[in-house]
Amino acid sequence: MARTRDNLWRLGPLAGTLTVGLALGLLPACSSMSGSVSSGQAGTTASAVRDPVLQDIPKPAGFVLDAERSSAIASGKFRLAKCEYGGALTPSAVKHFYEEYMPSANFELQHWSLDRGEYTMTFQSSSEVCTVRVRPGNWKQTAVLVEIIPRPQGSPQHESQPPMRRPQ
8 A cells, every 4th residue: 555655656746747738738729619719910809600689790709698688679771789798808809809800791990999998999881880899797708788770861961051030
């Protein structure tokens, strides 16, 4: 019994080294399974998946719709939506994701801002305005709120003169 214990004691440091080496060797495989692209280039982002509610708006892989906090309605070409998602990417990675993938959905970035850790991006297509808000969530999650409204039509300026006031 003492001899077996001595042999295990000698293998202890070796076994620990092998375990650490194996764990470090598997880290790159784990990160590639998380849904993000790990090509080593700066600026790479998560892959896009199709969302069942907002079908033409890209969604980062691994992000899940929070149905209790979301609403959407569509009638013909008209739609209003306010959908919230949660996932494991950092807020800056989510921002880069939308900057990269929204043009493929025919949305152009109009402006973005950062206010106390929350990114706000406004995109426009020929018929809609899409606002994406990205903020840190609970438990190392990131919350994403995607809002879609119809784009205002017509000119903001009056084409004719306003009616004259009647004297009193």
